[in-house]
Amino acid sequence: MDNFGSIFIETIFGFSLLFILTKVLGKTQIRQLTAFDFISALILGELVGNALYDDEVGIGQIGFAILLWGILLYITEKTTQKFKRTRSFLEGKPAIVIHKGQLEREVMKKNNLDMNQLLHLLRSKDVFTVQEVDYAILESDGTVSVLKKTEAQTITREDMQLQPEEVNLPFMLINDGEVIEDNLKEIGRDMNWLEKELKKQSVSSVKDIFYAEYERENSLYIQKY
Known part of the structure; x- marks a missing residue:
């Protein structure tokens, strides 16, 4: 039981530190990861993973390893931002x-x-x-x-000398039977409006909807389970 407790504590500690580290270093989409970013992610995972099952490694050593690697990543990131000539070497170039x-x-x-x-x-x-x-x-x-x-190349409206049209961003309002309230507020609507729109399409409950999307000037798109 002591071993399980130790693994539990070290896992929570490692998870918390990695979470904080990602917040400090900033967001990078997976498809935007450079080779260096990918290797860094693997090493961080190895540091925490190996430490969890090594009885001789404690929370202090895990924290020190993650902190040290985080500092190195932070210094590298700041170096590429401040000294442009280092970007091609550290991040690669097209x-x-x-x-x-x-x-x-x-x-x-x-x-x-x-x-x-x-x-x-x-x-x-x-x-x-x-x-x-x-x-x-x-x-x-x-x-x-x-x-x-x-x-x-695909022909555009400009090529055809047509008037430009306003581009409207679609919003997901229902996902897997749950209302996305932030998106509902973003389009300036409320639950009463949403329920009326559902009734227009003979839907009695949000729970019956797998996916619903709203785009201005178009009716509510609904896909049931």
Whole structure:
């Protein structure tokens, strides 16, 4: 029982420290993680995970390891912000892998990128042939940005000389049978309005709704269970 209690305390302690550390260092989306960020996340996980099951390691050692690694990450982050020349070394820099429709083999080789990987990245951008691509840039987080050739680009309203339309952001109002009250307030509505809208579509209870979305000038979109 003592061992379980020790693991419980160290887990809560490690979780709390990692949570605080992420708040201090700032938010980074998973898809925006650089190679350095990814390695840092793995090491932090290893530090806490190994410490939990090592009887000779206590809370003090866990806290010291996380704090030290957090300081190093913080210093690295501040260094890249203050000294621009260090960014390419510490964070990496984008690389043009397709230039004016031509594959840059040396750049691909330097970045350990083969054709199968490049085609996979292009397909994630709805591009299924390199013949459509004018420029492709391999970003520091491993994703690819694509600029299609003019004949492969989608026609816009501006191209058709049509008047621009107002863009309305849709809001999720119901998720898995629960009302998202913050979003309801954001659109200037209340529960009475929502209940009326549901009755218009023959829905008696919010609990019957899996997903509901509101977009200005459109009726409430509802998907039941």
